[in-house]
Amino acid sequence: MKALITLSAWLLGSLLLSGNTPSVQTHFISPNAGHSILAVFAHPDDEICVSPLLARYAREGVKVYLAIATNGQQGVMPHAHIPAGDSLGKVRSEEARCAAQALHIEPPILLGMQDGQLSVAANMPVLHKKLDSLFTALQPDVVITWGPDGGYGHADHRMVSDLVTEVFQQGGNGWPKQLYYAGISEAALKDPPPFKTFAGIWLSKNLHPTKEQFLPYRIAYKDEDLQAARTSYACHKSQWTPDAVEEIFILLGRAGKTVYLRPWFGGGKIKTDVFEY
Numbered sequence: 001m002k003a004l005i006t007l008s009a010w011l012l013g014s015l016l017l018s019g020n021t022p023s024v025q026t027h028f029i030s031p032n033a034g035h036s037i038l039a040v041f042a043h044p045d046d047e048i049c050v051s052p053l054l055a056r057y058a059r060e061g062v063k064v065y066l067a068i069a070t071n072g073q074q075g076v077m078p079h080a081h082i083p084a085g086d087s088l089g090k091v092r093s094e095e096a097r098c099a100a101q102a103l104h105i106e107p108p109i110l111l112g113m114q115d116g117q118l119s120v121a122a123n124m125p126v127l128h129k130k131l132d133s134l135f136t137a138l139q140p141d142v143v144i145t146w147g148p149d150g151g152y153g154h155a156d157h158r159m160v161s162d163l164v165t166e167v168f169q170q171g172g173n174g175w176p177k178q179l180y181y182a183g184i185s186e187a188a189l190k191d192p193p194p195f196k197t198f199a200g201i202w203l204s205k206n207l208h209p210t211k212e213q214f215l216p217y218r219i220a221y222k223d224e225d226l227q228a229a230r231t232s233y234a235c236h237k238s239q240w241t242p243d244a245v246e247e248i249f250i251l252l253g254r255a256g257k258t259v260y261l262r263p264w265f266g267g268g269k270i271k272t273d274v275f276e277y
Contacts, residue, residue, distance in 0.1 A: 032275055033061030038140035038176070040131065040164050042118065042156040043072045044096035044108075045236040048229075048248065049151060049182040050144055052221040053259040055103045055228035057274070064105035065138055068096055069127060069160050072239075074115040080238040089115070091238050098235035103228055109134065118159040127159075131167045139174035142274050147181035147262060149208035165264065178277055179264035180217060183210040188254045199240060200247030207251075210262060216270050217261035226257065 037057055041047055047054065047066055058064045071089035082088045096108040111130045117123055135143075145164040150157030161181065168179045184207050192204040226249075233245050240248070261274070 030060035032057065035275055036063040036140045037142055037144065038065045038067060038138055039144045040067045040160060041146065042069045042160045043075060043115065044068055044092040045239050048233055050259050051103060051229035051232055052225045053219050054105055055225040056221040058104040059225065065109060065140065066100055066105055067109040067111060067134055069111045069118060070113045070115040070156065071110060072115050075239060077239055079241055082238055088238065095235045095238060099232040102232035102235060116156060118156045124163065127163050128167060131163055135167060135172060135175060140176050142178045142180060143168060143176045144180045144182060147183055147210065152206045152208060180261040180274065183215045183260045183262050185209060185212050185215060185255045185260050188251060192251065195247045197244040197247050199244035200251060203248065204251055215260040215262050217263060217274065218270060218272060219259045219261065219274060220272060221257055221259065
């Protein structure tokens with residue numbers, strides 16, 4: 001045995017002296033690879049609140065789906081010069097596809113509901129059924145959507161949150177293990193800088209923050225994820241000018257390279273991964 005150890009040491013020394021050291025290649029495989037996320041929002045561009053998170057997990061090998069309830073047919077902005085209706089809906093659908101590609105996630109799933117009409121009583125069971133079918137078909141590990149505040153109180157946002165929660169809590173075969181609500185931390189809105197665009201000014205005054213004690217999931221992301229999110233959001237040209245996009249990211253970035261989430265159920269322990277249940 002001693003002779004074998006001596007021989008091994010001699011061989012290793014010979015390799016080191018000759019410069020012929022054996023190459024060792026290591027490949028990082030994320031423990032989250034193979035998992036899946038379903039993000040559900042009301043309109044094309046709503047994903048901004050979690051887009052760096054979506055980019056991060058896609059980069060780590062997670063299959064990321066984005067479902068959008070409406071085609072955004074009513075989201076008229078003066079700079080785009082596109083009237084409300086099918087023409088705008090078509091443009092915003094294409095922008096959603098561009099955004100998903102920039103985030104390196106799956107192509108968006110457009111559920112085809114009418115913009116501004118999700119809280120109409122007749123439309124609620126229709127969207128419920130679509131969401132139920134989506135859960136059944138995709139069987140994601142986790143789901144992310146608007147919180148009950150809807151970001152800034154938008155009725156469509158609130159109804160998506162409500163119906164996603166309704167479908168999630170009914171349970172089912174292969175149902176997600178956890179539901180998360182996107183949250184805006186108070187730090188992001190405290191003493192905002194003097195924004196110049198309508199988007200920056202309006203959002204800094206109208207976003208509904210959540211106290212950080214209720215946001216125990218704090219998902220860090222890298223610069224490359226932030227860049228993917230910026231590129232993605234720039235796709236929504238019918239909604240935002242480049243100056244507005246810049247100010248929106250300044251506002252969201254004030255939370256410090258972190259996306260905050262609140263679980264539908266769970267304790268107050270701070271966690272750093274959406275797959276920690």
